[in-house]
């Protein structure tokens with residue numbers, strides 16, 4: 157099953173290598189990894205999407221990650237009430253004949269065209285992974301030339317005060 | 319006052335209580351060596367960097383204090399790799415300093431540049447590339463803290479040349495600030511209670527102790543636990559010396575070359591109390607048949623060990639010494655008489671044994687003889703192979719930290735340099751490297767080290783003319799196709815003599831005792847080349863991945 161792990165790590169050179177290295181060494185797979193500074197520049201936030209076979213495997217990899225000196229906190233937010241976003245850039249072939257159709261899809265997904273040339277468009281789409289994947293699936297038939305995705309980032313919602 | 323990075327390094331080592339560095343110089347560490355010269359800092363020059371790192375580990379394993387080694391950049395640093403991996407697998411606190419090209423030259427494939435922090439990431443507990451000289455005191459402080467606390471392990475610090483020659487305002491931090499590193503030392507009280515209840519309910523409990531007991535310094539607590547409850551004890555290879563070998567409750571080592579009594583006890587126990595042990599495959603054999611009737615209690619400082627290889631019923635994470643101390647008052651004296659009788663019967667029925675053969679020295683006899691002569695009191699270092707297993711089986715250890723052996727990585731060439739470190743750390747003790755004829759040649763160059771420092775290390779080679787352990791597998795599982803295991807050896811006596819080391823060769827059983835005695839009593843370094851029977855197997859043996867109660871070399875139950 158897919159799990160989303162939100163990690164806080166010390167912002168040190170090499171911390172990503174340590175995490176990625178640990179995964180490959182222990183034979184686990186990373187689906188996506190996104191990293192960036194937090195409100196505290198000494199600390200970075202890593203959002204990791206991993207595929208694990210069972211709970212025991214997830215527990216083991218979490219413990220192994222904790223053994224890294226630079227890892228401060230790991231939260232499995234898969235089941236939490238969290239907002240999740242991913243951004244993708246999609247370069248698609250576009251002729252005068254199908255351009256309108258593509259634009260329609262872009263509109264429906266509330267995506268953006270950020271570059272236009274004679275035979276191609278670059279689309280920027282933001283949303284949950286499902287949304288990004290649906291968009292990609294619809295664009296594909298037009299001729300997908302290039303695709304980049306950031307990987308998922310996520311944040312747990314604050315509890316509503318009563 | 320401003321001092322250089324090199325001086326700050328030595329000053330920090332001094333404050334950490336380091337009394338010796340094992341090392342080997344080169345271009346990138348000349349500034350550090352210059353400071354060693356100026357400060358007259360104690361340093362042992364090995365003849366290979368692998369010798370230096372194993373020596374640092376031997377020092378650490380035998381004293382319990384961290385060992386320090388130093389190597390130059392590039393090839394010097396890469397020569398440390400085997401030693402770091404060896405230390406990592408056995409959780410040994412080693413601090414390795416490596417030279418590095420200047421920060422301005424990094425990443426350009428400069429002369430003698432190797433990405434040693436990248437290379438050693440998976441085989442160190444942590445590592446550092448120092449980019450600013452002002453960071454150096456903090457990094458050294460952290461390195462010692464990380465290496466020696468929690469589950470110990472090696473830490474490497476890579477020192478670019480401009481860092482060692484750069485200047486800083488020196489002050490050594492008193493504390494560390496590591497938000498991601500907070501080992502847990504106190505066992506959870508509820509879990510400890512659950513463990514004591516489980517022990518009270520058990521009928522056939524067994525203690526399975528590993529190297530963690532020694533790392534924690536919990537040998538006395540283990541002894542009290544066993545004696546109070548009258549629970550029999552087996553240990554792993556790394557756990558040997560954590561419990562007196564001649565104690566009536568001791569069953570010997572378990573696992574692939576464990577005793578029949580220990581392995582039967584594991585298979586038949588209804589409660590397994592694992593203490594600082596990690597269920598390694600050489601211990602468990604077929605994991606599904608391991609302790610099949612037992613509830614498992616697992617005490618370990620490292621949470622990641624819990625549930626890694628086997629399911630655990632009652633995990634307790636913390637320092638072994640603390641946990642046993644908290645557990646002890648909750649336990650009542652044992653009432654496991656019937657179980658103890660069964661275990662005792664196995665011990666009597668299936669003792670370790672071998673067939674002496676007329677006219678040749680049996681390798682096991684060398685160890686028995688050595689044990690008798692030293693009264694089990696020596697520090698025994700081993701290489702890897704059959705001789706290592708015979709040492710584990712036949713030497714009766716009486717003192718903790720007296721077996722220095724590469725358990726996890728199984729590194730040939732470890733024992734001899736480790737003996738150098740152990741001797742430096744224990745100048746008044748008898749230190750012996752029990753070697754194979756293959757292994758000793760992996761770091762044979764260190765003969766020069768013991769000769770030049772007149773370190774009274776004794777080397778005893780069980781010379782069977784083979785890479786014996788591999789030969790044994792080929793005999794048993796590959797129809798005696800002896801591929802690349804027969805050794806054409808040098809004359810070890812002459813070789814040692816070339817270094818100015820006293821040496822003897824023992825060929826006949828009747829001369830063994832006398833020559834062993836001569837070597838042990840010699841004031842300086844000495845070597846005994848024992849020509850032993852070439853084709854003896856280590857028994858019992860659990861075939862790889864088999865259930866551990868089915869052993870070759872053990873009669874029917």
Ligand SMILES: Cc1ncc(C[n+]2csc(CCOP(=O)(O)OP(=O)(O)O)c2C)c(N)n1
Pocket residue numbers: 701702703704705706728729730731753754755756757758780782784785786787788
């Ligand atoms: C560095 C290294 N290379 C290879 C091995 C594989 N190996 C394990 S035991 C062994 C034979 C060791 O021979 P020797 O030192 O003569 O000991 P013996 O088994 O004969 O007592 C070998 C080659 C190893 N453990 N370490």
Ligand SMILES: [Mg+2]
Pocket residue numbers: 703754755756780781782783784785786
């Ligand atoms: Mg041999």
